[in-house]
Amino acid sequence: MKIILVTGGAGFIGSHLCERLVARGDTVICLDNLLTGSQKNIAHLMSKRNFFFFNHDVTKPFVSRKFAKIDEIYHLASPADPNVNSPFSYMAHPFETMKVNTIGTWNMCEIAYKFKAKLSFASTSEIYGDPEVSPQSENYRGNVSTIGPRSVYDESKRFGETIVAAFVSKKDLEGRITRIFNTYGPRMNVNEGRAVVNFIKQALTQKPITIFGDGKQTRSFCYIDDQVEGQILAMEKGKPGEVFNIGNDDERTILEFAKIIKQMTRSQSKITFSQRLPEDDPHQRRPDINKAKKVLQWKPKTSLEEGLFKTINYFKEIL
Ligand code: NAD
Numbered sequence: 494m495k496i497i498l499v500t501g502g503a504g505f506i507g508s509h510l511c512e513r514l515v516a517r518g519d520t521v522i523c524l525d526n527l528l529t530g531s532q533k534n535i536a537h538l539m540s541k542r543n544f545f546f547f548n549h550d551v552t553k554p555f556v557s558r559k560f561a562k563i564d565e566i567y568h569l570a571s572p573a574d575p576n577v578n579s580p581f582s583y584m585a586h587p588f589e590t591m592k593v594n595t596i597g598t599w600n601m602c603e604i605a606y607k608f609k610a611k612l613s614f615a616s617t618s619e620i621y622g623d624p625e626v627s628p629q630s631e632n633y634r635g636n637v638s639t640i641g642p643r644s645v646y647d648e649s650k651r652f653g654e655t656i657v658a659a660f661v662s663k664k665d666l667e668g669r670i671t672r673i674f675n676t677y678g679p680r681m682n683v684n685e686g687r688a689v690v691n692f693i694k695q696a697l698t699q700k701p702i703t704i705f706g707d708g709k710q711t712r713s714f715c716y717i718d719d720q721v722e723g724q725i726l727a728m729e730k731g732k733p734g735e736v737f738n739i740g741n742d743d744e745r746t747i748l749e750f751a752k753i754i755k756q757m758t759r760s761q762s763k764i765t766f767s768q769r770l771p772e773d774d775p776h777q778r779r780p781d782i783n784k785a786k787k788v789l790q791w792k793p794k795t796s797l798e799e800g801l802f803k804t805i806n807y808f809k810e811i812l
């Protein structure tokens with residue numbers, strides 16, 4: 494039985510990860526300041542004897558006498574929603590986003606170093622920016638603006654990766670990095686602005702499905718259960734300093750994606766287009782997952798239709 498610290502554990506991905514770790518018998522310490530997450534996501538875990546929640550900002554030092562050791566740290570804390578109009582986006586929280594991915598990552602590396610714990614840093618496909626190559630493999634260095642609207646997220650994740658890499662090379666930290674590609678599923682925040690949530694909500698309420706630009710931009714969507722499996726395998730099988738793309742390589746245009754949701758919800762919603770893409774919105778995104786397949790023996794198992802079916806049912810219940 495391990496003692497595992499999960500930052501951002503009350504968020505979408507973090508809560509599913511905590512659930513899996515608690516179910517297999519590990520002791521889970523969840524640190525979350527509820528900036529974009531919610532205690533509702535972990536309500537079902539609060540009564541478990543092996544789950545401990547601390548309302549804590551990881552940019553501040555974390556001290557607890559309760560735990561004599563920590564074996565693993567999953568550092569997932571960070572806003573992740575890119576929509577400029579959403580109150581939950583990293584654009585709505587630029588300073589918090591920069592701090593959690595830099596100071597927060599540094600703090601987690603210090604804790605991992607002190608306890609000789611393994612660390613996994615949740616980075617993002619956004620570090621590739623608007624990629625000039627497709628698919629994106631781990632050794633692609635990206636095409637990112639340092640000052641554009643997405644830079645508070647992209648560049649702080651990039652520096653977060655650098656912090657982990659320096660702790661690995663200079664202090665022998667057992668750290669690894671996962672680059673998470675668009676992930677979806679139950680417990681996504683219903684009020685945020687990501688495409689999956691917006692399109693399902695719009696389709697179920699018969700409102701126009703709002704495509705930004707002409708819908709020819711692509712994304713590859715990964716179901717949450719596959720993402721969590723990838724996260725755990727990267728921690729268990731990844732060697733210090735390694736980087737893994739974790740995502741689904743089933744690439745679709747956003748228009749195709751909107752049409753699938755419209756059809757699956759049997760919605761009468763119109764699909765509308767805006768004149769152009771938001772600034773720096775990546776035109777294409779598809780992970781090269783050969784490394785994760787080979788080293789972690791991981792690959793996504795859930796088809797887009799199967800994952801969307803479960804996600805749509807979740808939103809039907811809560812809307
Ligand atoms: P989320 O917003 O649902 O979860 C993030 C959690 O971090 C929230 O519960 C939030 O309250 C918490 N948090 C933020 N700042 C904090 C701080 N200073 N101290 C403590 N807690 C803090 O987002 P998510 O989709 O679950 O994303 C989780 C991680 O995965 C993030 O690091 C994100 O960058 C990364 N990621 C997610 C996706 C995706 O498609 N969901 C894609 C790429 C990367």
Ligand code: UDP
Pocket residue numbers: 575576675686687688689691692703704705706710712747770771774775
């Ligand atoms: N998008 C859209 N309509 C929406 C929300 C998003 O057309 O209501 C587009 C967005 O511009 C991007 C893609 O869908 O091209 C995926 O956006 P999302 O916010 O889910 O995440 P991203 O991959 O951009 O981080």
